[in-house]
Amino acid sequence: MRIDYNIKDKFDFGLFLPALILFGFGLLAIYSSTVNNTFAQENFQRQVVWGVIAFVVFFITYSLPTNIFKSLAVPAYLVSLLLLVAVLLMGKQISGSKSWLLIGAIGFQPSEIAKIATIMAIAAYLSRNNSNIDSFKDILITLAIGFTPVLLILMEPDMGTSIVFLGMILIMFFWKGISSFSLFVVLSPAFIAVAAIFGTVYFIVALLLVIVMLVTFKRNLFFSASIFAIGLSFGFFADFVYRALSPHQQRRIQSFLDPNADPLGSGYNTIQAKVAIGSGGFTGKGFLAGNQTQLQFIPEQWTDFAYCVIGEEFGFIGSIIVLAIFLILFLRILKLSHNTKDEFLSLVSIGILSVYLIHFIINLGMVVGILPVIGIPLPFISYGGSSLLVSMFMLGILANLYRTRKNYT
């Protein structure tokens, strides 16, 4: 029993097993959706190979000395920015965005690497001894660290990943201990900007809400007025950007507002995904027996729509099991973040949780038709090497800091 105790003490099965099971579900979904597709049949084997590499990466990361992450933060961040610039200059264009860098035959997405690098950079900055999260300076510099990669990613353009970054920055601020007023100051321009895209009425309503909030916070008039002015200018800027977006991106936003308006366009995926999941019923149609999946009604289902395969072929039971495993994983990371006494590691941990969580929310929200179609993968499940590698790398960091948690008490 001693050995058992030692392993459990050094290795968190609560992190590792959920990831392993989710990866297993992912393999089933990828196999099922590609077995009858001559153009994607090799994707299953590829994912298996990626999986092996990713687990190796996980164990390497797990065994590294913990303090290496903090010293790696700044160099990793700078390298990832370089890669993001490189992808804009010589990236490969796939379905409208330039987000892939090719090294030999292997392609990867620098934006995936930038996620963890940015988390570490922000965590490093916010965990300085003299930091004050409610100071204007700290907020601005943190935003600058976070927004530099966001701007580069928006230029690819990759809206999904940009949204992940925004959410990640927000949750890290929150974890650091930002006051509700500062949080409001950071959020109000974004809130107004989103409302402006929906239309004039929403724009005005959002502005009124911001005024009400400003009155509630009772800060000095000049400060409140400048916050309102910044919000207003963000609103107009967002509207300007929306008009400047490429038509296919505009259509994606419109199709979220009314997916049935264009059933063969961008709303098509949502409708077919809902049909796939809904028709799965309680127990599902059985492995390899889902007609929506097998007859390829959902394009590239093995990537962002992989969860549909589970919904259709394993039904409500299978879908809920996957949700439950994610829940276990999320709560485990949350507990780990809370218990980690080192501020840098705790911030990295919560940053990693936010990346998983936002991917999870956006992906599943899209697949079940309550959020717009924004193409980002479901961690551990969707097909894709970069995504899986980075997910497992991040999980390795978490496992690593669990292993050494007692050193920081």
Next chain:
Amino acid sequence: MKTEKFGSLKRRTIIYTVIMATMLVLTGRLFQMQILNRIEYDKKSTDNSIKSLELQPLRGVFYDRNYKVLVSNNPAYTLRITPAYYDTSLNKTLESVLGTESGFVKNMLKKNRIYSKFLPIKIRRGVEFKVIAWFEENSEHLPGVDYIIEMQRVYPAGVNASHTFGYTKEISPEQLSREKEFYKPGDYVGHSGIEKTYEKLICGTKGYSYVLVDSRQRRIGQYLGGREDVFPQKGNDLVLTIETAAQKAAEEEFIGKRGALVAIEPSTGEIIAMVSSPDYDLNRFSYFTAKSFLDSVYSDPFAPLFNRATMSVHPPGSTFKMLSAIAALDMGIINTSFTVTCNGGFTFGRFFKCHGSHGTVNVVTAIEKSCNTFFYKLIYKIGIDKWKEYASRFGFGNVTGVDLTEEVPGLIPDENYYIKRYGENWPRSIMASLGIGQGEVSVTPLQLAQYVSLIANDGKTKTPHVVRGYIDDQTEELVPLEYKEINTGVSQSALDIVKEAMFLVVNGHGTATHIRLPDIEICGKTGTAQNPHGKDHAWFVAFAPYENPKIAIAVLVENVGFGGTHAAPIAQKVIQAYINSFKGESKTFKDEIAVVKVN
């Protein structure tokens, strides 16, 4: 330095709440989709992937009155292109092999661009076998090109009867919108003749084959191994009243002539033969109809599509003299001892000419010699409205109700007609012309044939028709269709007198003695319809034999002159063909099928 706010329990609880709320929303949504609305999504999923393919039924076969096949179905080749696999650089080759104008294939592809690339497009129906053989040989160089076998109409008896049989045509958008539940775009429906009238009886019931398709409409396989498939049901076979030998004889006689012929079995109203000349080649309509062919048909000054038998109206000329005679005899105004002296004409306001001086004539000789003077006088005795009443009793001025789609009523004027036209004091001299079937009176060949049937068959017949009934699929027995009885109610003696006169026209010293036959007693009457636009039209009406008439006939030959010369010989040939082919034994469908099966 760690602030007290950093990663506080409160902040942890908020993130915990966000995670739990997310899970709750997603679980609720999954429950709604997979448990509550499952049936709705299931149906959508099934609709998505199971497509029904229509299986076209065979159209019913047409038999003649002796169960000889007149119209049947033959397999024909239809060339198709599946755009997903097709290489447009082959357009030129295809066009030259098919012999179409250049740009034809491109246009067809363009027209069908709205459909999935995996749905084959029918490029050409009725492709010749040698062309198909060429495609078969070169198939490996022709990706995306294939052919299927579809049924097309064939006419194995060598009978044209284009206006009677009619043709099928791709359904028009108007008809489609009226009968949406029954037809689909691209369906062929009866467009004229029997094909149109009996469409619902002969078109059969479509079958369906269920296949699995993927999101690009590519066929994956059969649904449930074809267990749910519904086979198409063949349309009912029709037994026509047409007699092949008579019809053929009539068509041969009309080669190079314009006009119409209708032959009816007097006791039943069954149409034995019907011709409208010029006619058209139904084979040209039965599959692909070339535009150049359609153009030539539509622009033909003699309108081959126009059914002269039921739609052309002309004055009946002297063939109408029997009507006046019957009216006068039936009314009791005259009898056979009533005579008129013909001195070559008749004066009523002006002089009306007769084509000879016939001396003293009674009603029989007046018909036999076709004396105008007698009938000029007679109509004034009958009166115009009484004359119209008798004309109506014999079916004139109304459509006959024949089971073909297009028919006109013609015109029988009465007093009101002339009052409207000329006022109260309309010139009564007009009536003299009506007495000899000229002037405003106009009739169709079909009406005249029905009129002769009534004379021949004691004033009774049935609505003329070309379909006797249909074959029941189960019993293989004929199911006869019902037709209305027509009864003129005129006295037998009046009819007997007129029949005797018509016998003498051919067999006495009448106007058509040249068509007399040794073995068949033909009774007839010549007529000439005055034509203000050109040469007169020739009429001849007849029935045969004198006792128990089997055939009544009306022949119209346009723009040739005197009826006895041009129309009577045609009637003679058709009567001869029909009576000679007449075996007297009545066969059933089963007997005929038994013979076919033995052979």
